[in-house]
Amino acid sequence: RNTRSTTEPPVLPGAWPIVGHALRFVGDSCHIWNKFVGIGNEIHDFGGVATIRLGPRSFYFVTDPDDSSTILNTCFEKDDIYEFGKPYLGEGLVTAKYSIWKNHRKLLNPAFNQSVLDTFMGVFNSQSRKLVRELEKEAGKGPFDHWAYTRLNALETIGLTSLGIDFTDLNLSTQYLEAVDIVLSTLIERFAKFWWHSPYTFAFSNLKRKQDAVIKILHNMSNTVIQKRKSELTGNICSERSVIPGTRFKAFLDLVLELSAEKGAFNDREIREQVDIAIISGHDTSANVLMFTMILLGSYPEAQDKAFAEIQEVLGDGDRDVEKTDLSKLVYLEAVLKESMRMFAIAPVISRILDKDVKLKNYTLSAGMSCFFSLSAINKHPMWGPDVHEFKPERWLEPGRLPDKPFAFATFSTGRRNCIGKSYALMSMKTSIAHVIRNYRITADHTKLKLKVDVLLKPADGYYISIEKRT
Ligand code: HEM
Numbered sequence: 001r002n003t004r005s006t007t008e009p010p011v012l013p014g015a016w017p018i019v020g021h022a023l024r025f026v027g028d029s030c031h032i033w034n035k036f037v038g039i040g041n042e043i044h045d046f047g048g049v050a051t052i053r054l055g056p057r058s059f060y061f062v063t064d065p066d067d068s069s070t071i072l073n074t075c076f077e078k079d080d081i082y083e084f085g086k087p088y089l090g091e092g093l094v095t096a097k098y099s100i101w102k103n104h105r106k107l108l109n110p111a112f113n114q115s116v117l118d119t120f121m122g123v124f125n126s127q128s129r130k131l132v133r134e135l136e137k138e139a140g141k142g143p144f145d146h147w148a149y150t151r152l153n154a155l156e157t158i159g160l161t162s163l164g165i166d167f168t169d170l171n172l173s174t175q176y177l178e179a180v181d182i183v184l185s186t187l188i189e190r191f192a193k194f195w196w197h198s199p200y201t202f203a204f205s206n207l208k209r210k211q212d213a214v215i216k217i218l219h220n221m222s223n224t225v226i227q228k229r230k231s232e233l234t235g236n237i238c239s240e241r242s243v244i245p246g247t248r249f250k251a252f253l254d255l256v257l258e259l260s261a262e263k264g265a266f267n268d269r270e271i272r273e274q275v276d277i278a279i280i281s282g283h284d285t286s287a288n289v290l291m292f293t294m295i296l297l298g299s300y301p302e303a304q305d306k307a308f309a310e311i312q313e314v315l316g317d318g319d320r321d322v323e324k325t326d327l328s329k330l331v332y333l334e335a336v337l338k339e340s341m342r343m344f345a346i347a348p349v350i351s352r353i354l355d356k357d358v359k360l361k362n363y364t365l366s367a368g369m370s371c372f373f374s375l376s377a378i379n380k381h382p383m384w385g386p387d388v389h390e391f392k393p394e395r396w397l398e399p400g401r402l403p404d405k406p407f408a409f410a411t412f413s414t415g416r417r418n419c420i421g422k423s424y425a426l427m428s429m430k431t432s433i434a435h436v437i438r439n440y441r442i443t444a445d446h447t448k449l450k451l452k453v454d455v456l457l458k459p460a461d462g463y464y465i466s467i468e469k470r471t
Helices: 029-045 065-072 080-089 098-112 114-118 121-138 147-163 173-192 206-234 252-263 268-299 301-315 331-343 375-379 393-397 422-439
Strands: 049-054 057-062 349-353 370-374 440-443 451-454 456-459 464-469
Touching: 029 049, 029 057, 029 173, 029 370, 029 375, 029 451, 057 065, 065 370, 080 173, 080 206, 080 268, 080 349, 098 114, 098 252, 098 268, 114 422, 121 147, 121 422, 121 464, 147 173, 147 206, 147 252, 147 268, 147 422, 173 206, 173 268, 173 451, 206 252, 206 268, 252 268, 268 301, 268 331, 268 422, 268 440, 268 456, 268 464, 301 331, 301 422, 301 440, 331 375, 331 393, 331 422, 349 375, 370 375, 422 440
Parallel strands: 057 370
Antiparallel strands: 049 057, 349 370, 440 464, 451 456
């Protein structure tokens, strides 16, 4: 059904006949990002909801926090645009059809239970120490791109925690990371060229051939991970780790394998799809936030000094591990992370298809239509105040300074289909930053960042920082 109601949001000005607003998006991933920001600002001025036209398709674009929350708490079906990701991610949680997702999410939620996450503190600490050791070769040598260090480290962390696998044994990590970057950029390139939206036209493109080649590498890696873990569990090598001690919970891959063996909940393809989702969403997201945060701390020495002072106060002068009880005491560090995630919503745009009419503050959206949400524009809504574009961790420490809207901070989305890994991300990122800041003083210049969107928000020219060892 696609019957347009009389209280439809108006079409954003500037639509051309036939192509609509599509020409705005033709360009590289930096251009697309700039256009998304521009459209977000126009829609703020327009009241927070508008209709956009891309060739033959019309969809809603929402930047109002209340209206976004209403829709995200009502409609859980992903838009057709997520079909672009299915050759890689199939019916894994992020891309799955609602009918499949609702059972799988229920089955997988326990793998993100706090008791499971608490047992990862040892890995979070040892991985953070590894990052600190590896960064040492860059200390005192001027600007360097810390992508390779931080991203590889995050990939290994998700392997050791949720998957129970040591990626360093597989010798595939660097090739895997390059393949992830290529596949994400092919998704954006396809989005920018609306004539490739149809699977029939896309099938004849060189882009599809390029995508197929890298997906083969990615699936090869996830199949290897699954086989390795299966044989470890069969050989009982890791049975101790398989169940989180003192609980009835299992880590992600062990839970998926158990549910498959005992209840037939996932077939072999579905196991691989869940592993693909866990790897991509578990490492690329937090690694990017970490990198943006280090750049911001390097650009705001006062904030870095405050974070360092707090880390010393909570952890002392020595070199002890960060314990789970320390995390809640690192209040300023948490404010820094949240402010960094507000400034850079690394999953900047998400979308849903409406399976029912949805009544908003000023409009009624029609069932059958697609709806895009700019999480990035919500995070920079004028309701954040005149300093909305400034990095101010302090705003998180004075509740009166935060907008009085639950969904004003949109980085992890909201509703039942929000980010399943939010607590995992916060715990691992806090631990890593605490170790890095304790050992190094960072300098950077965030004003030099040129951004692009490759599904996730990333700097177009690398993540440059300089580090000096603290004495
Ligand atoms: C700071 C880091 C992270 C951010 C900003 C983030 C953000 C998000 C957002 C916005 C969504 C909703 C996507 C959509 O509606 O299309 C999402 C979903 C998801 N995230 Fe995260 N994420 C982060 C870290 C993680 C981590 C560490 C994991 C796993 C360990 C993870 C696993 C997932 C999964 C599986 C989904 C799909 C949930 C579902 O549809 O049921 N994320 N994330």
